[in-house]
Amino acid sequence: MVETRFIQRITEGALALLCCAFSLFAQDEKELKPVTRTYAITNVNVVQAPGKKVDMATILIKDGLITAVGKGVTIPADAVVIKADSMYVYAGFIDGLSRAGVTKPKEEAGRDRVKDPGNPAPERAGITPQNDVRNSLNASDKLIEDLRNVGFTVAQVVPYGNLLPGLGSIVLLSGKSADQMVLISNSALYSELSGANGVYPNTTMAVMAKWRELYRQASQAKSYQSLYASNRIGLERPGSDRVLEAFYPVIDQRIPVLFKSEKMLDAHRIITLKNDLGFSLMLADVKEGWPVASKIKASGAKIFLSLDLPEEAKKDDKKSGGKSDKKADSTKAKEVTKPKTAADLERDALEKRKAEAIANYTSQASVFNNAGVSFGFSSLSAKPKDIPTNLRRMIAAGLSEDAALAALTTTPAQLLGLSDRMGTVENGKMANLVISDKSYFNEKAKVRYVFVDGVMYKQVVKEENLPAGQAGKSDPNAKVEIEGSWSTVTQTPQGSNDGKVTFKKDGSGYKGTISGGRMPAPADLTSVTLEGNKLSYSYSLSFGGNSIKVDVEATVEGDSFKGNASIGPRGSFSIEGTKNPKN
């Protein structure tokens, strides 16, 4: 693998030398322009817009724009042809709120002690509406790639902070520099209802009071400035104020206020502010919006629902009797006949309510859709790799595929004022496209190509041993190799705990050692078994003469495993391992 990459690099280098003698004298960093910016995607199912599909057509891309969509398109000689036989192409997805590419400030503002907590500097209070997110964009941030890999091409991004972190921009999930990324600057004034950690405004109620005061002061300052501009006689020269001036485009309704509104009560509170002050409003990262759908609709706010969902309730609990003990099988028969105790009934009732709650979160998008509220999606608090799964869960909970697609493409384009240039696969639109091998919402679908602004990103799809959809399941016939050193992360109520496990072949089986955590010295594993891809190992922790046995059971998949570490009856924690590269 390493070798082939090396050879590839040499070849590329040689080609570059051949093509352009001047490059000998040019600087190493200088990028080569692509040979062509013309692409033809042939024989593909084009979903031009939700509900509008053209089968087996060709899409032509030239210089960053879609120049033709349909059948019988003549393919220019300079085009790179992508034979997308039976694949699906959609307009690139648009994300209403994200921090893709945004560098987190090194020092969390709000740790230093303030002399007079009632009157902190604006920066310490989280009041920096004049901050431009472009100043903290990093084009090589991994989140850009991660979001692009699941189909996103454009995102509205905002700075970090609490009350008024600053101005957002709409960016392409592509580009080599901050300025190359930016499509529209100052797209919204971003705000959160979160306090300033120990200084005024510390609580939500003070945040709201401060918001009102700043907005009214800004309205006042703005009026006075225009009065002064029209006739200076008899008036004091108005001073400059970066904080208040940042509100001016909001007061003029040239840009909206974009609020993070995760909880239902956040939405109520933000709409109260909007009603008090009259700005135009955008709500994003909405997770509990279903009971306030009509209020949000009445407020005229533009809305982006969160792509994060609570984890699904575990369904295998009952099968294993809630325990993963080896004894389970023998005691199972007895348990069945045992009447349920009061605690069992209580647990059942609580679990039922929890499952109902999870179902409510999952069906939020469907509720909004049925209520006739148009919405986009935002990825702010979602893990990119969960997004396709979460979309499928929303669809299973009643959202139509067309509505899901609309919320990823046409609706956000419209909400962000981008409909003229993106959101559909049409002649003249920006070449922002997602190509998947099956219909995007199919469980087995994989994204193969993403185009952002006409730049192609091809994805290498790993061929897996296990059939898709069965990943993670135990397979007694699987052949996996565990020998080597593994890094593990265990999730405990006190936080995550890193460790290191090493397995070595020992006759027909394995032996191993464990170190890390707060273990004083590496210890030998007391047992290691590997059946198919099912790995289990045990070891002892000792403290002041007491010894506690830890049992780990996990399923190995390639270079990683996932499972549980259980500590007698005291509890079971999830554990994940990754194989460390040799050397």
Added chain:
Amino acid sequence: MKKLFVLLFSSFILLGAMAQVDRGNLLIKNGTVITITKGNLEQTDVLIKDGKIAQIGKNITAPAGIKIVDASGHFVMPGIIDAHTHIALDGINEGTNPITPEVNESDVINPFQIGIYRALGGGITTVHAMHGSANAIGGQCETIKLRYGTFDPEVLKMDGAPRTIKFALGENPTRSHGEGSGIVPRTRMGVEFVIRQAFTEAKEYSEKWNQYNKSKLVKGFRGAPPSYSYRHEVLSDILNDKIIVHCHSYRADEIYMMLKVCKDFGIKRIVFQHVNEGFKVAPELAAQGAMASVFSDWWAYKFEVYYSTAYNAAILAKNGVVTSINSDDGEMMRHLYHEAGKTQKYGGLSDEEALALITINPAKQLGIDNRVGSLEIGKEADIAIFKNHPLSIYGVPMFTIVDGVIRFDREKDPDDMRLMVDPKQAIETATFRDKLSDQDHCMEGAEFILDSELFNANKK
């Protein structure tokens, strides 16, 4: 500029109009009706129409289709009002500054708190959801009705109830700011100073605005408006009698100090909260029309609360001070009727006087006595129905009714009354040990040491 501000403030008033409050129809049959203001009526019916009391009398004919509650042998009284609580709120103290009148609990009502339902279980129908006592001038409070079941915080608010604000004297503000941050106030003198200073600044602020608004009427006037301050706007509202002051206080000297401050700044409506030494200055309070909201017998939890007596409520009431008994506590709130009953043991108050402490008197202190606090025709149908007399130790609230809607029914009291369930929270159930006697008690109470070691081992 004036137009702008008129616009800004008029938008304020429009709020709340959206909230959709449930109002019910109900006929309560054949109970002993304790009206509070007009004596007790035996074997009497109460008819509720559209959330209000429409008729009180014997053998009222039930309108077609109306829900009937049989109160035979039961006591029907006005819903209990608690003038000092911190329930249904996300955030109690903006403790960063000694003066924070601009913050408002109205903004952070949380209708999902289970404490609301528990309070209903104690016959409570209306509470004063207050800012805390960290600041000399704290935040504005909200009078809420316990319409538990709504998802909309606006619905909990008692629309049209007067604005109120929390003040605090003594150890809490001096500890928070003087000791905590090393700023004024560090002493009781300091507390008086910051309050007087705030009011003085507010007077200057409104004078500046008045002058500016007056000058603007003169043709050809040119000048800059004074700088807008939300804090001083609210302080001016206090000085202009638009907000009732509820002042946390314990000692007689500081209560008397605050009475003088009110006189100096023309503040007419003040309710002292806790007021443990109120009995020492009862005539002075009565003379100035100041009211008092006290605990029945809770004291000695800090130095300034040592000089206290269970006779406080009775002494204040007998001296003509409008007095209420409050809980300031989610647990005590559930038996405020017992707390009121203690004034019969300590002070010999009559049933009527004792019950007034938790009904019409707190209503007066919140400025809502024209709407709730007694059972009268035209008043809002907030009612508690008790098995046994509410002042009896055997008194048990059976039904709690808000605006004619039954919000608590002891016979239909499900286990799980949560409105919102956290989808990420781990399921926890109560565990019981059956055979305690069989177990080894050597390490009882010290298990946490073992556990903590275990958890430490798992930590990094």
